[in-house]
Amino acid sequence: MTLASHWRRVVALAEKRLPSLTRMRQREPLPILLNRRRIYIVPTGFGLGFAVLLCVMLVGALNYANNAALILTCLLGAASAGSMLVAFRVLNGLTIGTLRADSAVAGSSIRVSLDISTNDEARTGVHLDVHEQQLALQVPAHGAATAEFELLTEMRGWLPLPRMRIYTTWPLGMFRAWSWLNPDRQVLVYPRPEAFGPPPFEPQGDADRGRPRVGDELASLRDYRPGDPRRQIAWKLSARHHDLLVKDMEQPAPKEDWRLDWDNIHGLDAESRISRLARWIDEGHQGGRRWSLQLPDRYFDIAQGDEHYHRCMTALALQP
Amino acid sequence: MTRSRFSLRRVSPSDPPIGGRSFDLLCTTMAAVVAVHALHLPWWLTVSLLAILALRWRQRRTHARNVSAWLKIPLVALLLASIVATYGSIFGREPGSAFAVGLLVLKLLESEHRRDARVGVTFACFALMSALLFDQGMFATAFVALALLPALATLRSLEDARPEPARLTGEFSAPLLMLALSIPLALFAFLFVPRLSSPLWGAPMNNQARTGLSSxxxxxxxxxxxxxxxxxxxxxxxxxxxxxxxxxxxxxxxxxxxxxxxxxxxxxxxxxxxxxxxxxxxxxxxxxxxxxxxxxxxxxxxxxxxxxxxxxxxxxxxxxxxxxxxxxxxxxxxxxxxxxxxxxxxxxxxxxxxxxxxxxxxxxxxxxxxxxxxxxxxxxxxxxxxxxxxxxxxxxxxxxxxxxxxxxxxxxxxxxxxxxxxxxxxxxxxxxxxxxxxxxxxxxxxxxxxxxxxxxxxxxxxxxxxxxxxxxxxxxxxxxxxxxxxxxxxxxxxxxxxxxxxxxxxGQWLREFRNRMDIVNQWWGRGVIGFDALRQQGLLRPFGIARADVGKLSLILVIGCALLVVVALTWALFRPREGDALDAWMRRLEAKLARAGVARRVSEGPRHYFARAARALPGDRASLEALAGLYIRLRYAFDEPPPEPLREFGGKVREFKPRRVVK
Known part of the structure; x- marks a missing residue:
């Protein structure tokens, strides 16, 4: 029992002093400022190989009492050691700021962009590992660079950002300075619409359904009939004909407003209802319809457009 | 919640091919290696190695493709045969270095990826050092040290997401700076790396047919x-x-x-x-x-x-x-x-x-x-x-x-x-x-x-x-x-x-010049080449240590390197604070207030912060309000805070002592 409590204290201490190593369990708010507490440096494979070579050169120079070779070895060694500090300086003081995400439905990938900025000198060779994608970017001095990557989504709802690693091997590729990023941000994934299914229930009853209405869109040209309004005459086209032609303006039949209701879908579990509703909303949005959505806990009044669409989809995505 | 395994190993990306600029720099490195060794290589080997290098460079420029193994293997065999024919052996200083330089140039024929380039640069560094086994004069050493520039530039150019200088020569300034900055550490290490009093293995005596007086x-x-x-x-x-x-x-x-x-x-x-x-x-x-x-x-x-x-x-x-x-x-x-x-x-x-x-x-x-x-x-x-x-x-x-x-x-x-x-x-x-x-x-x-x-x-x-x-x-x-x-x-x-x-x-003029230049060589020979175990032991005599043995030298080496690392770390960690003098005073005030329990929040503006501080520290309400007014005027009424009120603000901040709230 005491052992366990000791262990907890050790972990707590590590969490406090070495946040970068233990960052996997604790999320933190954006913006993240990289500092010396959380930047770690390890030699790369190439760096280890080069170190072995330096040792060989050192022993050779010492053995043959060749001081010129020793100076050269020391110079190379010092330059390599200096490259470690340069690598550290690439990351030190970087700010991982704004996060932006597109919308995506579950099962497809979602584009996320992350701003990495500095308020002093430019940074070179900054890499970001996300979900086995590697991004390399340069951060301009007093500016920001945007890292864009895609996340695979599996289900609707909030998708937490995965743990990312920011690292650099600049300038010589011998050392990798790295830090874990585990921001507490989430991106929203919309529910996946079902592949096919019935259309929503449409109340029948409007008598003049199907009758064309005068609208803005040009349906066809026809001969002039007395009584047609003058502004509908297609003057230019008529000049090539014997008779006057008239633009027949027409609007397709107005689509019925959909009243989508969670409770009107019978015999399905919640997930299937959500994906059916998602499909209807998707179709309605693409078909230019107006719809309202009744969910168990809230109601969206009849409307149309992008904003309405996103509001409804968000509500669906966050359905328990 | 996604669970990911903790590991230091990175999923290694596929080895990316070398860019054109990197390949140019790699070729320059190899050419420098050949040039450094040219004095003791047979002339035909130098010429043919440079020719191979130039041909390979052209070939990769026109169509980036690996050279066929049908060409590479005979070339390696030819190199081996010609070296054995010239020197009679492959072992020893001269044939060994000739073979190494030859292999290095032939390695270019199959250098298509970053890994190859790094291996090539690593061994180029070794080949550069081996040139000093033949001549450790000052000019030779300086020349070899300069030949490190293309090697380091190649390594830099292999990194992703870097600004590429418009011209090839622009690649060398950063490595030059890098080498120049590492001179202090290098010199320190040179002075204090414990020398071997006797070699670990035989010194290279073979083929040293240096003429000299004999008995x-x-x-x-x-x-x-x-x-x-x-x-x-x-x-x-x-x-x-x-x-x-x-x-x-x-x-x-x-x-x-x-x-x-x-x-x-x-x-x-x-x-x-x-x-x-x-x-x-x-x-x-x-x-x-x-x-x-x-x-x-x-x-x-x-x-x-x-x-x-x-x-x-x-x-x-x-x-x-x-x-x-x-x-x-x-x-x-x-x-x-x-x-x-x-x-x-x-x-x-x-x-x-x-x-x-x-x-x-x-x-x-x-x-x-x-x-x-x-x-x-x-x-x-x-x-x-x-x-x-x-x-x-x-x-x-x-x-x-x-x-x-x-x-x-x-x-x-x-x-x-x-x-x-x-x-x-x-x-x-x-x-x-x-x-x-x-x-x-x-x-x-x-x-x-x-x-x-x-x-x-x-x-x-x-x-x-x-x-x-x-x-x-x-x-x-x-x-x-x-x-x-x-x-x-x-x-x-x-x-x-x-x-x-x-x-x-x-001829006479040249001889005269060489005789006069000998003083530089003399200096180099005395100060650098002649710096042996014995003189190293006497290095610390001015500091009261009569005989610096290996233990003391190692200790000093470690301590000195640590000191230099501290200096370098200070540089690495140093980041200028942002803002002007007013910001600096304000930060000081914030630190004082934070100690008194009123830390400024990230999203808090000055007016709100001062008001909150005044509420939390009622005993200092008057001085806080004065400070707030002054700060807001200084910050927002001018483009640049004028010096006189700024001094006043600074004085007030210095004098400000938050009284503890008795709870």
Missing amino acids: RMSPGDMTELLTDDAPAMRVTFDGGKMPDRPARYFRAYVLWMFDGKEWRAGGGAYRRAPSTLVPGNNVTYEIALEATHEFAMPVLDAPVAPPEKSRMLPDRTVTANNRIDEVVRYRVASTTSYHFEPELDESVRHMALQLPDDVGPKARALAADWRARFGNDDGSIALAALGLFRDGGFSYTLAPPPLGRDRIDDFLFDTHQGYCEHYASAFTFLMRAAGIPARVVTGYQGGYWNTLGNYLLVRQSDAHAWSEIWLAGRGWVRYDPTGAVRPERVSQLGAAAAQPGENSLS
Whole structure:
């Protein structure tokens, strides 16, 4: 029992002093400022190989009492050691700021962009590992660079950002300075619409359904009939004909407003209802319809457009 | 919640191909390696390696494709075969480095990916270092250090997401800065890396056919030596008291035994105390002798006492206790006017008269003739011999015609051409034939006085051979028969006299320049190349540590490196605080308030913050309100806060002491 409590204290201490190593369990708010507490440096494979070579050169120079070779070895060694500090300086003081995400439905990938900025000198060779994608970017001095990557989504709802690693091997590729990023941000994934299914229930009853209405869109040209309004005459086209032609303006039949209701879908579990509703909303949005959505806990009044669409989809995505 | 395994190993991306610029830099690195090695590589190898390099560069520019193995394997085989054909082996310093450089250039043929380029650069660094095994002079070292620039630039260019300079030359400035910044650490490490007092494995002695004086002499041996301009030693005289040029004879070996072809030291029969010497005026000097891989330590004329770690032979030549494999320095006092062994021991006289039976009948006849003519006057006989060389149609040349079976008679009565060895050998033979004790001495004569550095530079080309004969009442007296033939040889530079045809103005100018530049080499040799285990131990003497052993040196190395790392870390961690003086004062105020329990929130503006602070610290309400008003005016009423109110704000911040709230 005491052992366990000791262990907890050790972990707590590590969490406090070495946040970068233990960052996997604790999320933190954006913006993240990289500092010396959380930047770690390890030699790369190439760096280890080069170190072995330096040792060989050192022993050779010492053995043959060749001081010129020793100076050269020391110079190379010092330059390599200096490259470690340069690598550290690439990351030190970087700010991982704004996060932006597109919308995506579950099962497809979602584009996320992350701003990495500095308020002093430019940074070179900054890499970001996300979900086995590697991004390399340069951060301009007093500016920001945007890292864009895609996340695979599996289900609707909030998708937490995965743990990312920011690292650099600049300038010589011998050392990798790295830090874990585990921001507490989430991106929203919309529910996946079902592949096919019935259309929503449409109340029948409007008598003049199907009758064309005068609208803005040009349906066809026809001969002039007395009584047609003058502004509908297609003057230019008529000049090539014997008779006057008239633009027949027409609007397709107005689509019925959909009243989508969670409770009107019978015999399905919640997930299937959500994906059916998602499909209807998707179709309605693409078909230019107006719809309202009744969910168990809230109601969206009849409307149309992008904003309405996103509001409804968000509500669906966050359905328990 | 996604769970991910904690690991340091990165999922390695596929090895990306090298960009065009990186490949250019890689080619430059390889070309630099070939250039650094060009001095000792056979010329055809240098030329063909550079040609392969250029062809490969063109080939990759036009269509980036790997070179077929059908081309690579024969090329490697050809390289191996030609090196074995040239050197007879693949092992050893010269063939080894030639093979390494060749392989490095051939590695370019298959360098398509980043990994290849990194491996290539790594081994290029090693090849650069191995060039210093041949020549560790200052210019060679500087050249090799400069050749590190393309290597480092290649490594930089292999990194992703970097700004690419428009021109290739722009790639070198950053590595140059990098190297320049690492000089302090490098120098420190150089000074304090503990040297090995004895090598871990054999020093590379093979193929070091560096000509030098040896304990044997047969006419014809010294030809290479006399055309070798490498420094042999440097001599500094105490108080600038240097003997005149004709008296500057540095004795290295005394040769007694002659078998008709070759003179040898033959000192085995001569194990006695150093011969008696009646010294006159002394000259004290210090000699820095280049590595000879022999034991002899040349000293001026007759040394009074042997230097450290050496012993003096009866004939007053000095032998080191250890073989001279690196530059050694020793101080000696010599006398230039003396009676050298005034009483000749009978066994020594016997040795000094030894002659092979079947050699030189005509020379013996001539000597007998002189003896008959001059009677007991040994000095006159010697003068007669010198007169023969001077007036007998003899000439000085470094390319004498070959001698037949009887080398003495052939030279004296037939070819009449030769250089110091021939004359010393013939003269000594004649003297012995006439019954005068005589011996051959080899060493250096002359040297170039470097006025800038106040030292005498003696080159290998100053090697010389002369004779000493024993005259009753005077002891051993030096006779230089070469001087009779060619007085300039003794009074001028050896090499200049040796090559009358090439003694053009430009050659002389160049030689003069080289002699003057020698001071730089001298400095480098003394300060860098000569910095051995012994001098390293004395490094800390000014700080009260008499003998710095390996433990102390390592400790200092570690401490010093740590200090330098701290300096570098300060640089790495240093980030200028943002903002102006007002921001700095405000930060100070915020720190004070934070200690009092009112920390500023990220999203909090100044007005709100001050109001909150005033609520939390009611005792300081008045001063906080004044500070708030001042700050807001300073920050927002002006583009740049004016100095006078800014000073006022600063004073108020300094005075501000939040009173603790009693709860």
